[in-house]
Amino acid sequence: MYYNARLQLLLKKINPSRISVMQKDGEIYKSWEEKGYFKPELHTNGNPYSIILPPPNANAPLHFGHAMYTVEDILIRYHRLLGDKTLWLPGADHAGFETQFVFEKKLLEKGKSRFDYDRETLYKMIWDFAAENRPVMENQLKRLGFSLDWSRSKFTLEEDIIKIVYKTFKKLYEDGLVYRAEKLVNYCTYDGTSFSDLEVIYEEKNSPLYYIKYGPLTLATTRPETKFGDTAVAVNPRDKRYKQYIGKEIEIETVFGKAKLKVIADDMVDPEFGTGVVKITPAHDFNDFEAGQRHNLPSVQVIGLDGKMNEKAGKLKGLYVKQARKAIVEEMQKKGLVEKIDESYINRIGVCYKCKNPIEPLPLEQWFIKMEPLAKYAIKAVKEGKLKIYPKNFEKLYFQFLENIRDWNISRQIVWGIRIPAWQNKKTREWKVTEGENPGDDYIQDNDTFDTWFSSGQWPYASLAATNSLEFYPTSVMETGYDILRWWVARMMMLGIYMTGKPPFKDILLHGLVNDPLGKKMSKSKGNVIDPIEIVEQYGADTVRFALVYGNATGNDQALSYTKLEAAKKFINKLRNIARFVVEMKPKTSSKEAAQRIEDIKVMKNLEKVTKDVTDALERYDFNFALNMLYEFIWHYFADVYIEQSKKRREEAQPYLEHILKTMLILLHPFMPFITEELYLQLPNHLESIMLEKWPKVKA
Ligand SMILES: [Zn+2]
Structure with missing residues (x-):
């Protein structure tokens, strides 16, 4: 109780007044999107740089973990400013069992159950449910300022994606890597479906x-x-x-x-x-x-x-x-x-990760993928340095999973998902695997659908192929929460290499969990879930983005910190004050000669150093370091020292003030896109948007 009381006290800080930074941010975002700045075609001749957004569940609103994709937007905006041909591809996941579970709960509220409908009706109902909710999630991504190319957005149940998934399954089958067998499987008798080993959670229970x-x-x-x-x-x-x-x-x-x-x-x-x-x-x-x-x-x-x-x-x-x-x-x-x-006696009991009822090991005939041959290549790619995992300590977990991998049961007894393209002959009982087509009147299709991770495990390749964007394969980096390293990242590696011969990305970058302000994991049952959009509405997207990056080492868990949100708010105020001084309080005349005094030489040198430090830090994914350098430079050097000194020699210093402010806004833009755009547009001689600017050159 003490815990909840303290949490409530902290939560009270949110809510009361909703300041409308949102509206202004929304207008800026809209104009960026309309001008096509989020499309790779902005820099057609640049080097390809791409990230695939881990597709959020189509039917659920975002949680704080999704706000961590800020890190992806930082990389994307940075590379766009470098002049790269940059693509950040959005999508939505049908999230098979998760979504059906939520939908069934809704049915229950109406006194109905999945057994009241035939397969097609149930599928259609869940489809409508997901379609209705998908824009909610997408608007939330926009509110966070994420510069995604919406023209390429894909959903895992679209026909072109299903086609690719079928192709993969058939190839696996023909290569002898998919087989059907009766084995013991993890079965939830409450939800009526089997699961893979990863979906079973173990709880210590008195038995x-x-x-x-x-x-x-x-x-x-x-x-x-x-x-x-x-x-x-x-x-x-x-x-x-x-x-x-x-x-x-x-x-x-x-x-x-x-x-x-x-x-x-x-x-x-x-x-x-x-x-x-x-x-x-x-x-x-x-x-x-x-x-x-x-x-x-x-x-x-x-x-x-x-x-x-x-x-x-x-x-x-x-x-x-x-x-x-x-x-x-x-x-x-x-x-x-x-x-x-x-x-x-205390026993470790496997329970269903959704309904928490004990998992019953039951014999059942299912489709399995032989994982060992696939895992071998995924291990090799990392061991040979073909791609790197950041932070490096997660390599251990990656190898551990792949080296002890067991065959993967991919059959699920649910309707919400991609139906398995396997057909059984009614007379001979023999199976045929196709790319979706019915092999003949004597055949009936398997009732089961694929494990949702089987399709999302092909996402980089599938989403790029379906949008004619294969030039971006392999993608530059896969950035996601470390909690799905095994579920998702390892499977994308295995299936990606299997289908294309190449790992699906050049780097793997993992972020930590965002916990509640007291450091506890947010969970519905604990009642401590904080809606990221509520915080965005209260503080603005830039502030939330700042707070998620500042003072947090890449890959570490962190507590949502109001101290950091307040610090970010103050920093934005500082930026406004600086811009007001440099732009609004500009001297009427400025000196024609570029007088260079010792303090100017010093500030230019420091600017060069901070530019290099920030660039290097971004290249090694040290976002906290980069932001910290900018914060310190802007507040404690540019404002506290140089601006103060310049007050006595304003006309002379004006060109430097403008140059430094502009450079700072460009360097800060990936972290805080809205405020930097707003202040940039106040500068003399600005382009149409800060997004069209160039990242300052770094001397080697
Ligand atoms: Zn269950």
């Missing part, structure tokens, strides 16, 4: 450990309800206590009467856990599934996709897992089969 008598042995398990699916018990081969049983069958008492079960020896058994004996249920546990394959054990499924016990569970049939657990324990207790229950 009682039951010590159950299995004939002469006693074993410990957290899942007594799956005992109907046991096909062996296992011990560690070096465990002397159970040596005599290995390879033999034991007779056990069950709720159905007596039964026989084989005792196997396997290294996976930890002799320290429980009694050192475990039950093996290949159909309902990932480790047991593998043990089952090693020992040729049958697999008996006792839980269905609906999360209920099936007929193999006898009279427990129809009960949900939780109910069944309670019932079977009571039954066994009556028979004296429960030796003890350790109520204090």
